Amino acid sequence: MKYQTLLYYCYSHIADAEQFAADHLKFCKSLGLVGRIIVADEGLNGTVSGSQEACAAYMEAIHADERFAKTEFKIDNVEEPSFIKMHCRYKSEIVHSGLRDNSIINPNEKTGKHLEPVDFMKMKDDEDVVILDVRSNYEHNLGKFKNAITLDLENFRDFPEKINELAQYKDKKILTYCTGGIKCEKASALLLHHGFNDVYQLHGGIIKYGKEAGGKDFEGKCYVFDNRIAVDVNQVNPSVVSVCYNCGTTTPKMINCANPECNEHITQCDACGEELQGCCSVACTTNPRKRPYDGTGYYVKVPQPIGKVSLA
Incomplete structure (x- = not known):
C-alpha cells in the first residue's frame, strides 16, 4: 500500500x-x-x-x-x-508569532506579495534582492537557499525582536521563505508593518519550490515536522552544508537527542550517533530516561514524570 x-x-x-x-x-x-x-x-x-x-x-x-x-x-x-x-x-495561533498584540498583523488583510516557485527562482539572484530565511536555527543549519540571510532564532516567536537587525535592507526587495509558507504569511506582514515596502514570500515554501522548480540553489536538506525529519529538495545542484554537532564532519542527518529531557535538534553523523547512543553529549547518555537509539533519531514523545517540565 x-x-x-x-x-x-x-x-x-x-x-x-x-x-x-x-x-x-x-x-x-x-x-x-x-x-x-x-x-x-x-x-x-x-x-x-x-x-x-x-x-x-x-x-x-x-x-x-x-x-x-x-x-x-x-x-x-x-x-x-x-x-x-x-x-x-x-492553540491561540496556528504559528506562534510571539506578539502580545496579534491585531497588528492579519495575513488575510496584508502580507507580502506571493511569488510562485519559478518566479522566486528567477528573482532571487537580482542585485537589489535579499533572501530571508524566517525559520529557526536548527532548520536553516540543515539547509537553506544559497546566499540567504539567517537570523538567530530558537523559535519563530523570536522573529519580531530580530527585525531591527534587518534595517539595513529596507531599500531592498525582501524575499522571505520557510518550509511550507505559513511563517512567511506573518513574517512578511510584520516586515511591512515595520516599514519594509517591497516584501515578497515564496508561495508554498521550500517544499513547493522543490516540486515545481527542481529545488535549484537550495543547499542541504529541508527539515520537516514529522518522523522523516528531513527531506531532499534540490534535484538540480544538490549539496550538503550541515556538519556534525559533535565532530564537525559533513553530514546531512538530523536527530533529536535521545535524552527526552534534552531532546535537542542536532545534526549528527552516524559514527557519533553510535558512540553517543543518539545523544548530543556524554552527559545526556547517563540520563536514566534515555531512549533507545535505533539510528533514526526520531522518537514518540515520552510523558514526563509528575513535577517535571517537558522540553520535548
Whole structure:
C-alpha cells in the first residue's frame, strides 16, 4: 500500500475553534489518518499522513468547507505514514508569532506579495534582492537557499525582536521563505508593518519550490515536522552544508537527542550517533530516561514524570 503525507495551512476565521478541533480530531481518526494539526481562531495548520484514499477524502472534505476552499496541499508519496498518532489541538495561533498584540498583523488583510516557485527562482539572484530565511536555527543549519540571510532564532516567536537587525535592507526587495509558507504569511506582514515596502514570500515554501522548480540553489536538506525529519529538495545542484554537532564532519542527518529531557535538534553523523547512543553529549547518555537509539533519531514523545517540565 502506498501512503501520502499532506502539508497545508489556511488562514480563515473559525468560530468556536476549540470545539472544531475536537470534532476534527474525531474526523481524522475516522479516516485512519495520523499527523499533527493546530487549530486556532485564525485557521488551520497541519501535516497529516495516511493511505491515498484517506488523504483524498480528507482533502475533499477540507475543500468542501467554504472557509478552507482555497487551501493548497503539498503532497508527498511516502513508503509508510509519517506519524505514529493523530493529534489535533486548539492553540491561540496556528504559528506562534510571539506578539502580545496579534491585531497588528492579519495575513488575510496584508502580507507580502506571493511569488510562485519559478518566479522566486528567477528573482532571487537580482542585485537589489535579499533572501530571508524566517525559520529557526536548527532548520536553516540543515539547509537553506544559497546566499540567504539567517537570523538567530530558537523559535519563530523570536522573529519580531530580530527585525531591527534587518534595517539595513529596507531599500531592498525582501524575499522571505520557510518550509511550507505559513511563517512567511506573518513574517512578511510584520516586515511591512515595520516599514519594509517591497516584501515578497515564496508561495508554498521550500517544499513547493522543490516540486515545481527542481529545488535549484537550495543547499542541504529541508527539515520537516514529522518522523522523516528531513527531506531532499534540490534535484538540480544538490549539496550538503550541515556538519556534525559533535565532530564537525559533513553530514546531512538530523536527530533529536535521545535524552527526552534534552531532546535537542542536532545534526549528527552516524559514527557519533553510535558512540553517543543518539545523544548530543556524554552527559545526556547517563540520563536514566534515555531512549533507545535505533539510528533514526526520531522518537514518540515520552510523558514526563509528575513535577517535571517537558522540553520535548
